Amino acid sequence: xxxxxxxxxxxxxxxxxxxxxxxxxxxxxxxxxxxxxxxxxxxxxxxxxxxxxxxxxxxxxxxxxxxxxxxxxxxxxxxxxxxxxxxxxxxxxxxxxxxxxxxxxxxxxxxxxxxxxxxxxxxxxxxxxxxxxxxxxxxxxxxxxxxxxxxxxxxxxxxxxxxxxxx
Numbered sequence: 705x706x707x708x709x710x711x712x713x714x715x716x717x718x719x720x721x722x723x724x725x726x727x728x729x730x731x732x733x734x735x736x737x738x739x740x741x742x743x744x745x746x747x748x749x750x751x752x753x754x755x756x757x758x759x760x761x762x763x764x765x766x767x768x769x770x771x772x773x774x775x776x777x778x779x780x781x782x783x784x785x786x787x788x789x790x791x792x793x794x795x796x797x798x799x800x801x802x803x804x805x806x807x808x809x810x811x812x813x814x815x816x817x818x819x820x821x822x823x824x825x826x827x828x829x830x831x832x833x834x835x836x837x838x839x840x841x842x843x844x845x846x847x848x849x850x851x852x853x854x855x856x857x858x859x860x861x862x863x864x865x866x867x868x869x870x871x
Contacts, residue, residue, distance in 0.1 A: 707867055709866060709867065711862060712748055712863055713748040714746070714748055714863070715863065716745055716746075716858045717858055718741065718755075719740060719742060721805070721808060734767070735765040736762070737762075737772070739760060740760045741859075744858060749835075752782065753782040753783070753786075754780060754781055755778060756779045758779065759778035762775040763796070770799065772796035772798050773793070773795060778790050787831045788830045788835075789829040790827070790829075794847070796822045797822070801820055806849075813851055817846050818846065822848060823847070824844070824846075825842075825843065826843045826844075826845055826861075841865050841866070844864050845863045
């Protein structure tokens with residue numbers, strides 16, 4: 705029996721795509737995109753925390769395949785004052801729907817999970833005594849664009865704990 709997944713957190717991290725740093729032809733023919741994350745939250749499994757300044761997604765985009773290689777580092781503070789640090793790598797297929805949101809196009813809208821390929825593998829550290837289990841767990845995540853009612857744009861990340869198979 706293969707491992708199973710249990711949804712444990714949802715992260716919503718707002719960004720300003722118009723303020724992203726785009727460096728064409730960095731590292732050969734690749735493009736570097738630095739998307740700064742301005743505010744947001746993580747919720748689930750007894751955790752509620754706010755995104756702190758300084759987080760970003762450093763995407764390396766291969767223009768031949770439109771594949772983005774993610775390198776995300778973010779930090780949160782819980783309502784009780786505990787720190788949460790999350791670093792994740794991932795892959796993203798940059799398609800027309802994704803670009804429509806990133807460029808602020810007229811058809812920009814919230815995408816459904818799975819509408820494009822956008823996956824991550826978070827590693828989580830925390831000082832929260834009730835959440836130390838996250839440091840002993842493996843996670844995978846699925847991401848999507850979330851366009852708020854006021855037009856602001858967020859990356860929403862559904863985080864799943866990988867549960868080992870039963871013998």
